[in-house]
């Protein structure tokens with residue numbers, strides 16, 4: 144940390160809002176761990192338990208009806224490893240999130256915003272990175288919750304999306320919105336990269352997570368990038384949070 148690092152009343156509060164156990168680890172855990180290690184707090188909302196995911200890797204054979212419990216346990220174990228608080232889990236079924244009225248989902252998120260008063264909110268951008276319907280539904284409901292929250296409070300948390308620079312997006316065959324290609328905030332995660340990879344591997348039920356761990360390792364993706372949502376109205380506090388993230 145440098146002497147120019149902005150001073151805050153700590154702990155600052157991070158809130159990640161995602162669709163499935165593992166989204167938080169893939170998208171932003173390197174930065175989230177650094178945040179927590181700097182004496183801040185972090186929380187995660189997971190809208191589903193990912194019941195439609197793969198049924199194990201290696202010799203594992205998980206029954207479909209048990210997968211939600213297994214993935215919830217994987218999530219809890221990882222958050223504990225990262226120093227993050229236990230998750231808020233909504234009881235939606237994996238791949239059903241877009242069947243919910245966005246306003247109802249937004250009101251559930253809003254309750255937690257009011258309770259935690261986060262300084263930073265991270266959720267998927269418009270494409271949800273993978274165009275998964277649950278990711279996109281999470282994005283829409285979070286934006287709505289953010290609007291409701293801001294209309295009723297003087298708090299001004301920043302809202303950011305995990306982003307992927309264009310060359311990396313091409314490597315992974317991703318079709319992103321323009322917003323999600325912007326690297327407004329770049330965080331060097333060399334110090335926490337190993338823990339992030341371990342976190343991905345801990346999702347032993349999930350083939351995708353294993354594959355991503357392999358690719359991140361192969362390419363040594365030891366930085367994370369984020370885009371500021373256009374919904375932000377930046378004030379001094381939010382600009383300081385942005386500078387703080389860059390300084391982590």
Ligand SMILES: [Zn+2]
Pocket residue numbers: 162163166275278
């Ligand atoms: Zn997901």
